[in-house]
Amino acid sequence: MTQSPPPSSPHALASAYWRLARFDKPVGIYLLLWPTAWALWLAAQGFPDPPRLIVFLLGVVLMRAAGCVLNDLADRRFDGAVKRTAQRVLAQGELSVRQALAFALVLLALAAALLVFLQPLVIVFALAAAATAAAYPFFKRFFPVPQVVLGLAFGFGIPMAFADTLGGVPALAWLLWLANGLWVLAYDTAYAMVDRDDDQRMSLQSSAITLGRWDWAAVALCQSAFLLLMLALPVWVPLGEVYLLSWLLAVAWSWVLLRRLQTRTREDCFWTFRQSHWVGALLWTGMATDFALQALF
Numbered sequence: 001m002t003q004s005p006p007p008s009s010p011h012a013l014a015s016a017y018w019r020l021a022r023f024d025k026p027v028g029i030y031l032l033l034w035p036t037a038w039a040l041w042l043a044a045q046g047f048p049d050p051p052r053l054i055v056f057l058l059g060v061v062l063m064r065a066a067g068c069v070l071n072d073l074a075d076r077r078f079d080g081a082v083k084r085t086a087q088r089v090l091a092q093g094e095l096s097v098r099q100a101l102a103f104a105l106v107l108l109a110l111a112a113a114l115l116v117f118l119q120p121l122v123i124v125f126a127l128a129a130a131a132t133a134a135a136y137p138f139f140k141r142f143f144p145v146p147q148v149v150l151g152l153a154f155g156f157g158i159p160m161a162f163a164d165t166l167g168g169v170p171a172l173a174w175l176l177w178l179a180n181g182l183w184v185l186a187y188d189t190a191y192a193m194v195d196r197d198d199d200q201r202m203s204l205q206s207s208a209i210t211l212g213r214w215d216w217a218a219v220a221l222c223q224s225a226f227l228l229l230m231l232a233l234p235v236w237v238p239l240g241e242v243y244l245l246s247w248l249l250a251v252a253w254s255w256v257l258l259r260r261l262q263t264r265t266r267e268d269c270f271w272t273f274r275q276s277h278w279v280g281a282l283l284w285t286g287m288a289t290d291f292a293l294q295a296l297f
Contacts, residue, residue, distance in 0.1 A: 017103055020072060020089040021065035027274050028068065031187070032060045034280025035180040036157030038287060039173065042237055043165035046291040052164060055117050060157065062114075066107035067133040067153070073100050074137030082198040084270070121163040129156035140199075144210040147188040151181035172236045179229035186222040187276035189215060190261055193269040216261055223254050230283055239290050246286020250279045 022028060036056055040048040048056075072090045080091040089095050095103075108130065115123050132153040139146035155177040162173040185207065192199070192208035193215055199206050211218045231247055233239055257279075261272045 016089050016094040020069055020095060020100060020103065021107070022068040023065065027277055028064050029061055030277035031184075031280065032064050032154055032157065033057070034277065034284050035155060035176070035183075036060055036161055037284045038280075039158040039161035039176060040165065041284070041287050041291060042172065042176070042233070043162045045237055046295055047288075048161075048165065051117065055114050056157065056161060059111055059114050062107050062111040063129065063133065066104050066111060066130075067136075069100055069104040069107065070134050071137045073097065073104065075140075078202055078204065081202060082195055084194055084198075084266075118160075119164045119167060121167070121169075122160045125156050125160045125163060129153060129160070132156070140204050140206065142205065144205050145185075145207045146205055147185050147192065147207045148181070150188055151184035154184050155180045172233075175229060175232070175236075179226050182222045182226040182229070183276075183279070186219045186226065187273055189219050189222070190257075190269050190276070191273040193261075193264060194266050194273070216258070216264070219261060220258050223258065227251055227254060233287075238294065239287060240294075242290040242293060243283075243286040246282050246289075249286075250282040253278055253282065 018024060040053060040056060072088055075085070076090040076097070078085075080086055085091060090097070090100055111130075112126070115126055132149065136146065136149045136153055139149045143149065158177045158180060159169045159173050162169050189207040189211070192206035196206065196208045200209055207218070208215050227247070227250060230250075234243065253275075257272045257276060260268045
């Protein structure tokens with residue numbers, strides 16, 4: 001593998017940092033954002049306090065960026081041998097390990113600074129979230145379904161939102177966390193199906209490898225269980241017909257995703273992953289619209 005020379009201009013250096021944090025690929029931000037938004041709207045049963053919303057939005061962006069940098073640091077010796085990741089910044093030698101580590105620490109420090117605006121209980125979850133995100137890449141070395149760990153990491157915004165809004169974490173928050181974990185397992189298994197051959201060659205673990213020929217069935221099962229749990233939300237909060245309509249649209253889009261995934265080609269698996277965030281967006285739109293209409297009428 002031929003590595004690129006280090007960036008020779010401020011513009012090239014900024015581009016390298018931007019791509020290292022995956023700001024050029026915002027799908028990961030959306031996949032973190034929607035569950036956090038669900039929790040903020042459900043906890044407030046309406047539009048959350050604007051300062052709280054801003055803090056959580058910034059937290060999502062910063063933690064996703066930090067997670068990407070930490071992931072690439074952990075996987076820098078593998079990424080160059082994987083077709084999908086061969087052009088990543090560290091795999092190409094555009095930045096040094098020291099530069100990447102310093103960048104990760106800056107991102108984590110900025111995210112930690114946001115905690116001064118939140119309730120003390122949130123700090124506990126934030127520390128657990130950071131530790132889980134940092135540990136996730138290493139689970140790919142030995143744990144047969146590392147996507148479970150990612151599901152935990154991607155769900156911490158949910159109890160954090162409830163804890164800051166209500167001062168505690170009710171049963172509804174844990175139901176939402178479980179639902180989100182199943183959703184993560186579904187779309188990240190589709191993502192793992194893209195790299196299955198490369199991961200097997202390097203003796204890495206993933207749900208796609210562990211599940212084998214049952215991969216599509218497992219994705220379908222997890223997606224279905226996730227949607228059924230999301231259908232149960234009106235038991236706890238006053239969501240009505242608008243949310244039900246958004247849920248039905250999410251079911252329809254999920255079917256489109258699953259049909260595409262059946263081919264198991266790299267392109268279709270990657271497309272399924274990249275388009276999965278629309279399921280979360282549809283569900284949030286239904287929640288937000290339902291609460292807004294209730295406030296008006």
